Amino acid sequence: MxxxxxxxxxxxxxxxxxxxxxxxxxxxxxxxxxxxxxxxGSLVFKDGKAVGSELIGQSFSDPRYFWSRPSATALTPYNASASGGANLGPLNPALLDAIKTRIAALRAADPGNTAPVPADLVTHSASGLDPHISVAAAQYQAPRVARLRNLPLERVHALIAEHTEGSPHGILGDQRVNVLLLNLALDSAH
Known part of the structure; x- marks a missing residue:
């Protein structure tokens, strides 16, 4: 043996x-x-201090900043150790209630904005960690950000254009905007 x-x-x-x-x-x-x-980790630094990663979303609640996609991670938003989707089906009343609540919050933050709310501002990504929003989601938020920062709307649109990334690998997917990088550019532009 x-x-x-x-x-x-x-x-x-x-x-x-x-x-x-x-x-x-x-x-x-x-x-x-x-x-x-x-x-x-694709870390992003500001004044020599790590402020985030290009690969993991962050929660921005101040209306002077662009807001990220909602996060479905457990305990805290954008918790990389709890990555995963909400797993709520399209007919689930909890999903519909959550979307209505998010739309109401977006409308309350910018009451004059009557444009349709882009889906990625009110729905989770599959991982719950997505650092990007669509160009439409960034443009939807641009008037609020410009007004609260006393910046010309054209300047905010130019920053969005500067931070728009092409389709991943140039093949599949839509253009997108990294929220952290855009918000850092806003801070520098102000």
Whole structure:
């Protein structure tokens, strides 16, 4: 029995070292060498301090800022350790109530805006962590942001255009705007 157990334990420890330690260290080292920005989380810095990541959304509640998509993560919004969607179907009354509440909040923040509310401002993304909004969602919010920041609306639209990203990989998807980067640009423009 010991003759069978010893090789199995040795193989277990060797494979644990290779797959659990050596391989992750090697791939992390290669990633940091080839893609240093991405390998460290695509962090965004302001005045030498990390203020977020380009890859994970943040909650902005101040009406002077562009607001992100609603987050469906547990405990706190944009909680990367609890990524996941709300899993509410289109006929679920809870989803319809949540959408009505979000529309009411958007209308209350900008009562003069009678334009249709873009869907991504009132629905969750699949992960609950989406850092982007559609160009339409950014343009919908532009009058409120411009008014509260005393900026010309044309300047806010220009910032949206400057921060509009193309389709991922140039093939699928719509143009989008990273909310964190746009809000940082707003702070710099003010």
């Amino acid at each position: 010991l003759a069978l157990l010893r090789p199995a334990l040795v193989l277990f420890f060797v494979l644990s070292l290779v797959t659990g330690l050596a391989y992750p260290l090697l791939t992390t080292g290669v990633a940091k060498a080839l893609f240093p920005y991405q390998a460290t």
